Amino acid sequence: MATAESDKTGLSSKGKYKVIGTRPIRPDGVDKVTGRARYGADIRLSGMLHGAILRSPYAHARIKSIDTSKAEQLEGVYAVITHKDFPDASDKIAELGEGSVNLKHLSSNVLADDKVLYKGHAVAAVAAETTHLAYEALDLIEVEYEPLTPVLDVRKAMQDDAPILHENQRMEDMSPDATTSDKPTNIYKKFFFEQGDPDAAFEKAHIVVEREFTTATVHQGYIEPHAATAVWSAEGKVTLYTCTQGTFTVRQQVAELLGLPLSYVKVIPTEIGGGFGGKIRVYIDPVAVALARKSGRPVKVVMDRASVFEATGPTPGSWIRMKLGVDAQGKIVAGDTEIAFESGAYPVSPIGAGCMCVFSCYDIPDGRIIGYDVCVNKPHSAAYRAPGSTQVAFATESVVDEICEKLGMDPIEFRLKNASVEGTRRVDGVAYPRIGLVETIEAIRDSEHYQTPLAGPNRGRGVASGYWMNAGLKSSVTATVNGDGKVSLVEGSTDIGGSRASIAMQFAETLGIPMEDVVPAVVDTDSVGYTDVTGGSRVTYATGWAAYEAALDVQRQLCDRAAEFWEVDSSEVTYDKEDAAVKGPDGKSFGFVELAEKVTQASEPVVGRGVSNHNEPGGAFGTHAVDVEVDPETGKVKILRYTAAQDVGTAIHPSYVEGQVQGGVVQGIGWALNEEYFYDEAGVMRNASYLDYRVPTCYDLPMIDPILVEVPNPGHPYGVRGVGEVPIAPPPAAIANAIYQAVGVRMRHLPMSPPHVLHEILKKEG
């Protein structure tokens, strides 16, 4: 797979490094393919009880009473808990790395307080000898509800007469003409960004296109359901085994929710079967802990699939109005958009990120962005791979395609003319550093795919771009040099996408040693320094940077030790990473392995530490091309060919970078074509299983061809940019544009499932 495009521009990392850019076998690979790796539900402790959670049958209701007495009396039941078992939470906001959370909301999401706000909302929990017994006990809990009318659609929820989820919620209005109102509302916040004078600029535009778009609620669709096992010690300390994107954020949330000292909570990460943003906020972890506290026994809670759909955070459904104006030459002169996201039961949604991404790919001198964060009776939305970016890219890139058609301009040419470059100031105020959007557009233009004409009836080709800003945040690692010349690398980033490998590779590169000589371990919160979540495409960037710092620290310590051995001043000693050796005066030299052995025998141990807290992660851009074939009689869309070009900064481990691009594209295709939360009028999700919540299978996909474009991030020692998230953003728009080319219908609703596409086709045919 090609890095050819950037080879030509001389930007490629190829040949610059010894370890970076190679494709070694991942350290966690064998355990994972042989089934030995331990995931959340694999934990079994002696004396362990099994937890089960009672969930609301209503989408919106007041809880009048909960009677747990019968369940408590059932033989084999050791604890029953409700919201009352949690201390009163304050309205404090906790930062979770990718998104933040109000602790009061978090607490009543984990176990409902006075109201249930979505079908599946947890109401009570039981710990019993066996799972079956625990479920039997749930049947004995009597809950009296007063059902209320649910509101499930973002526009309906914004109306004046809508059912209100939170009586005490008032809209925070960031627009200049904000007025304060004391009326309860489902709108948590109105965002407002403006640059220049968009109204005047539209007046002068040659072509203006304004359209409305809607997208359905979709789930991350990770394979592994949430699972947590808690142990409560006699002195009030907690050990928690869990599958999470961030052990430290779980520690923080559990400690805050249960009123425990942070340091009394130890979180041990298991392997994680996918998260995509959905395993950051806690759901069952505090429940397992509270049950363990009450029963005095270890308690394991495992979610079933339906609960994962119904009660963990999907990404918001949305409504978007998008207006763009261009001059006669095809230069964008103005943009104006209104975006409303369903945050679900509680604020906040990724609307802020949506506002940052909506015009991110284009130089728009005069523009306005209005965003609404709106509560509806669905599970509280959470981060999902480039949260908010896919929805807005669908709107922007679809309107861009219509404008290209009206201008008679090739979509690539249009994008090259209008693309954001270094220095472009986004409507929300951010000016870009060196970015590689143009290079991705050129890579698509020059690709074999785009250069090959598409023939055949009912076929079409679409193009779209997308953006994600990426995150930096905090990471820590330590590195112990062992007597055999190998290094134990201890890190706190749970490994979802091959990060053990890509962190070890940056460490090895810095010391000039083989990656295979670095033995990485992902450890618990007591055993490594603070590390933010595996999210925001930050791990290879930030934990990689910490590993780089740790390697530099090891270099320094080795030089000091060598200086002692040679009895020279350490300023005369240097580390030569080309030779992986410490060099001193008069041709003195120790190879890395040799010195490691010597140090272990005769000196202080060498333990490097590295921390990072940098926030120049270098945004990531991607441009995609897709060919589709539409069955005009059924509306079924077949993806024939897919190419995704992405600026990846420096591809540390190209295979895993390609894997991230392919995985993101596949999730984008699922979102585009079939995935959706299908609700009935009562607010019950009718498709809470993988049978009817249709993620694409291997039979539905062609090979996804990634083109890795390498425009190094100036804000990282090895030029790393986050790569994991942006590839999900362009697919729905690219596919919608391709469908239009194939059968002449503009799809403005996601998913573009057969009934919707056929409906548009039949409408067009009259």
Next chain:
Amino acid sequence: MKDFEYEAPVSLATAIEQIAAGNGSVKVLAGGTDLIDHIRTGRLTPSLVVDVKKIPELNVLEINSDGLRLGASVSCASVYGNEDICRDYSALSDSCHIIGGIQIQNRASVGGNLCNSGPAADSIPSLIALDATCVIAGPQGTREIAAEDFCTAPGKNVLESGELLVELVMPARPAKSGSHYLRFIPRNEMDIAVVGVGASVMLDETGETIQSARIGIGAAAPTPLFAKEASELLTGLPANEESFAKAAAAAQEIVTPIDDMRGTVEFRTHVTGVLTKRALHVAVERARKS
């Protein structure tokens, strides 16, 4: 999931006794690919499960000049593993190829698919198209009923408490006959039919004229349907797209679909027509080659 008792009788008589004694809280188990899931999710809470896979009468698989006898427990894999069935009763083997993946097909039976009586069950339109008769046994003896009359509502059928399905009997297939089943699913695997159509045709010796046809439709009404008018109007018509379109239009007349997470009324009605045409087209092609 609640605990239940399990029996695996080896004679039909014992099975009938056990089922009849259970007072309605008995469930029959064939492959279990529907039943076990229903029990797991708590939709069904039987106190006794009677496994019928060890009963000889339910494992019959015979094909001769009288036609096809298919025991109710015979697996989908055994159906499509039989070359004669694949040739003469292609619609049925098409269905069996589609139901689940290989693991499911090794366990799932056509009898179970019929008795589960889902509107979208993939074998039922083929059984209807192939004019199958269901042989039912119970405390009162044996009775027979046409496949199209078996299901009465989603998940409901004509079986009285104490009765079980023994076998499915289909008439012999003359020369110049062919059949096909196809369904619409949004993905290419792992899905439930949004609409399914089975069609069977018999042509004259020239292969140009339709002598008779039968069309079965799934997922477009509360029960699988026999499209009687659509089938009968084809008699004597040339075997061409124009005739198929007439049948398709007639088939669309009888469907009463719903809007749900799998499709809309508009979609299912339209696609009933599309699939009817496509099923007839392939059935005719196969008949000409037979």
